[in-house]
Amino acid sequence: MLLAMPDEHLIETSVEQRTLHEGRFITFRVDTIEDADGGRHTREVAAHPGAVTVIPLLGTELLMVRQYRHAAGAVVLELPAGTLDRAEDGSIEDPRLAAPRELGEETGHEARTWRALGAFWTAPGFTDERMHLYLATDLVPLQQYTGPDEDERLDVVRIEYRSAMAMADRAEIVDAKTLVGLFRLARLIDAGELAIP
Secondary structure (H helix, E strand, O other): OHHHOOOHHHOOEEEEEEEEEEOOOOEEEEEEEEOOOOOEEEEEEEEOOOEEEEEEEEOOEEEEEEEEEOOOOEEEEEOOEEEOOEOOOOOEOOHHHHHHHHHHHHHOEEEEEEEEEEEEEOOOOOEOOEEEEEEEEEEEEOOOOOOOOOOOOEEEEEEEHHHHHHHHHOOOOOOHHHHHHHHHHHHHHHOOOOOOO
8 A cells, every 4th residue: 555655765854944034924944954865955945824714605605705816916716715823922823713714704704513624735845834624504694794804805706516616627716725625525515424405
């Protein structure tokens, strides 16, 4: 079995770290690593506190957001998501607290039922960002919702979940966390763990 293979020859050990820039969310650094044979190399790393993404299911519809993503230079259709907050002492917010906050801030809804669906590395070749995925059901509108944070410009859209999956198949949805979320949703439905008409 492939997973039973030993890993020792693959492991790299960090022997030095040099910070290039420390931003609000991301720290860019160059790590010097030593491989299993004693060779030294450099790795460029974007250190990130982690994030959450939410699959908000309202009946047969998903609540999704459209927003302009500067790095991509495009308006992107996505599941609601957000970065974990870092406290002044350096500790990172619990994803179970961040997910409801992000759902509320971006869609104006709260969920009565939550299910954790695991976590995944977004791009382990250059960042340590780990995304925590949640399913949110039994949604109700927030009473005092006035829209997203003032630094976020986004449109909330309702899309029937089958339509969203078809859009992903046609490469009309190209955001990785959204594709992972749709994949997990499809698996839950196919396995009979989630009943949707």
